[in-house]
Structures are given as structure tokens and as C-alpha cells.
Amino acid sequence: MAEMGRAAVFRGVKEPFELAEYPVPDPGPRDLVVKIERTNICGSDLHIWRGDTNLASMGLTYGIVLGHEMTGKIHALGGKVRTDSLGQTLKEGDNVVYAYYCPCSRCLPCLKGDQHMCMASLSSPVRPCEMPPHFLGGFADYYYVKGRQAVFKAPQGVEPELVAGANCALSQVIYGLEQANLQFGESVVVQGAGGLGLFACAVAKEMGAGKVIAIDGIDARLELARSFGADEVISITEMTDPRARVGEVMNLTENAGADVVVEVVGIPEVVPEGIRMLARGGRYLEMGNINPKMTYKADPSLLVGQNRSMIGVSLYPPYTLKQALDFLVRARHRYPFEKLLSHAYSLDDIDNAFQEADAFSHQPGAVVRASVVP
Numbered sequence: 361m362a363e364m365g366r367a368a369v370f371r372g373v374k375e376p377f378e379l380a381e382y383p384v385p386d387p388g389p390r391d392l393v394v395k396i397e398r399t400n401i402c403g404s405d406l407h408i409w410r411g412d413t414n415l416a417s418m419g420l421t422y423g424i425v426l427g428h429e430m431t432g433k434i435h436a437l438g439g440k441v442r443t444d445s446l447g448q449t450l451k452e453g454d455n456v457v458y459a460y461y462c463p464c465s466r467c468l469p470c471l472k473g474d475q476h477m478c479m480a481s482l483s484s485p486v487r488p489c490e491m492p493p494h495f496l497g498g499f500a501d502y503y504y505v506k507g508r509q510a511v512f513k514a515p516q517g518v519e520p521e522l523v524a525g526a527n528c529a530l531s532q533v534i535y536g537l538e539q540a541n542l543q544f545g546e547s548v549v550v551q552g553a554g555g556l557g558l559f560a561c562a563v564a565k566e567m568g569a570g571k572v573i574a575i576d577g578i579d580a581r582l583e584l585a586r587s588f589g590a591d592e593v594i595s596i597t598e599m600t601d602p603r604a605r606v607g608e609v610m611n612l613t614e615n616a617g618a619d620v621v622v623e624v625v626g627i628p629e630v631v632p633e634g635i636r637m638l639a640r641g642g643r644y645l646e647m648g649n650i651n652p653k654m655t656y657k658a659d660p661s662l663l664v665g666q667n668r669s670m671i672g673v674s675l676y677p678p679y680t681l682k683q684a685l686d687f688l689v690r691a692r693h694r695y696p697f698e699k700l701l702s703h704a705y706s707l708d709d710i711d712n713a714f715q716e717a718d719a720f721s722h723q724p725g726a727v728v729r730a731s732v733v734p
């Protein structure tokens with residue numbers, strides 16, 4: 361009888377996950393089957409679980425396996441797979457990281473070389489898990505990596521919990537800050553000190569930011585933001601008036617405003633406040649508001665009159681994942697990355713993991729990311 365593996369099937373908004381068993385597939389000639397070591401619960405997993413995100417708008421449906429911030433060991437290699445995307449030899453048992461999206465290579469953005477903008481990048485790797493190869497999400501024992509997904513051997517000496525976070529959160533902020541054209545010595549405001557925000561503080565510093573200011577409502581996260589490179593923090597529970605917070609950013613930037621403001625809160629109301637914090641010529645980097653039809657009252661003159669711009673960034677080119685892994689290797693002793701992951705749950709306990717991660721996201725505490733370990 362074929363070897364079986366478990367997958368936590370997402371059946372509906374806040375419904376219990378169904379722990380189903382499927383036969384572990386053999387990989388196609390250019391594919392891999394990975395035994396998952398760890399999958400973090402990302403903010404977007406929570407959005408989907410809570411029903412904030414319309415799955416259909418992403419080309420997805422119920423009956424799938426969620427989870428994309430993951431890492432694992434090679435369980436089986438396709439007959440034609442010899443190396444990772446950088447030419448390093450691969451063998452069974454090697455720890456690997458892989459882009460969780462799968463570019464189709466035939467849509468217009470793919471033809472232009474913008475694989476992260478692929479029109480089928482998210483829907484193509486995910487399909488109902490009743491259908492082979494079954495394992496197309498991170499909350500499972502196995503994951504099926506298709507040949508078109510970039511694969512990298514995990515760096516030696518970096519813990520799986522860190523490597524898993526490279527996949528979404530870290531790569532996202534690296535690419536976002538590059539797209540915002542952050543320059544040496546510029547000032548950066550980070551709205552939201554969750555997983556993405558903390559990485560954003562560290563990456564902005566590493567890219568040469570002169571001053572990094574983190575804004576959040578949870579003291580423990582603001583403390584953590586300081587150890588991730590924030591020079592200044594603003595607590596929205598202490599400073600409740602948005603105008604006062606804009607004034608504070610002006611004070612902290614010699615009345616110039618911030619050159620880059622990074623939105624990783626995921627709440628539209630913070631956008632006008634963040635735009636007001638920008639310097640003339642400043643760039644507003646929008647990455648957190650991924651849910652359709654959530655809006656804010658906009659005054660476009662705030663952009664036009666001061667030559668400010670707004671940049672939306674979703675996903676990242678596969679090369680960014682390599683940059684993220686390299687960054688973890690060289691910076692792992694400079695920042696307390698281990699504090700980003702505070703709770704680990706078994707796959708059997710996934711309902712609890714989601715309920716608690718959801719509660720943590722609204723409550724004081726230092727919990728930034730929970731993860732599931734099969």
C-alpha cells in the first residue's frame with residue numbers, strides 16, 4: 361500500500377480543519393516531494409481563515425491546504441532533478457526552501473519576465489487536495505514542488521523556523537523596500553510591528569536607512585522593533601490622535617517627513633495617516649492591505665502637491681528568496697530572529713493554532729508568528 365501523509369484541509373471560514381490522509385505522490389521528472397519541517401501561520405493565512413479574503417478573487421476555493429511560509433527536507437527527487445536553482449547538488453534529505461508561487465511562464469507578465477506578477481501564480485500551484493498530487497499547501501506532512509517553482513538549498517546553520525519565514529515575510533519586505541527605491545541615509549516609517557514590520561525595520565537598516573521609526577499598539581512589539589533596528593517607536597495606545605503621530609514623525613525627521621513609509625498593518629484607515637507622514641518626494645509602500653473592497657477616504661492632492669507616490673507590491677521575484685536566505689546567514693547574530701516565532705503547534709492541533717494566532721493578533725503580548733510542525 362502506498363505511503364500516506366496527512367493534510368489539514370480548509371473547509372470554510374473558521375470551520376475546523378479536516379485532517380485528511382492522501383497517498384504521498386511520486387514526483388514527476390522535474391518535480392520534488394518535500395517532507396515539511398515547519399510552516400508558519402502568516403497574516404494572509406489568518407485573513408483567509410477569518411473570511412477577510414475572498415478566495416474566489418484569488419482564483420482559489422475551499423477544500424485546499426493553506427500555508428506557504430514553509431521549509432522541509434527532500435523526500436523524493438524527480439528523475440531529472442540534479443540541482444537547486446543555483447546549481448547546488450540536491451539529494452534526498454537535503455533541507456530546501458522554495459518559492460510558494462508557481463509562475464505559468466505563458467501569461468503576459470511572465471513573458472515580460474515579471475514572474476511574481478503572473479496571472480496564475482497563486483492559483484496554479486493550489487487546487488482542491490482531493491486531486492493529485494494532493495499536497496499543495498504547507499499545513500500538511502508533505503508538499504509537492506513543481507519544476508517551475510524556484511528551489512534553494514537551505515543555508516547551513518540557520519534554524520528551520522527562520523528559513524520558513526524567508527519565504528513570505530522577509531522576501532516581501534526586501535523586494536518592497538527595493539521597489540520603494542530606499543536610498544542610503546533616508547528615513548523610514550514602518551506602520552505595524554508584526555512579522556513583516558519587524559523584518560522591515562532590520563532590512564531598512566541593512567539597506568542604509570538613516571532613521572527607522574516603528575509604529576504599533578503593542579508595547580512588546582515596539583520593544584522588539586527596537587532590537588530589530590528601529591531607532592524610534594511610536595505607540596498608538598499612548599498617542600491616540602493620528603495628527604499627533606504625524607506631528608511626532610515630523611519632529612523625529614527634522615520636519616522633513618519620512619522618505620519611505622511602509623504599510624504592513626493591513627487596515628485601510630492607516631493609509632491617509634501614513635501618506636501625511638511622508639516627506640516631499642516620499643514613497644508610500646503599500647503591502648499589507650490585501651483584502652478587496654476595504655477602503656479609506658482618499659485625498660489625492662496629498663500625493664500630487666508634494667510629489668509623493670504610492671507603490672503597491674505583491675509577491676517577489678524568485679531571486680529575492682535567495683537574497684533573504686543570504687541575509688539570514690550574515691545577519692542572524694545581529695537581530696533576535698528567534699523571538700519572531702514564539703509558539704509551535706502540532707498538525708493535530710491546527711485548529712487551536714489558528715484560534716490562538718487569531719487571538720494573539722489582537723492582544724498584547726510578544727507573539728508575532730505561530731507555526732505548525734507536522
Ligand SMILES: [Zn+2]
Nearest residue numbers: 464467470478
Ligand atoms: Zn504567468
Ligand SMILES: [Zn+2]
Nearest residue numbers: 402404528529
Ligand atoms: Zn505570507
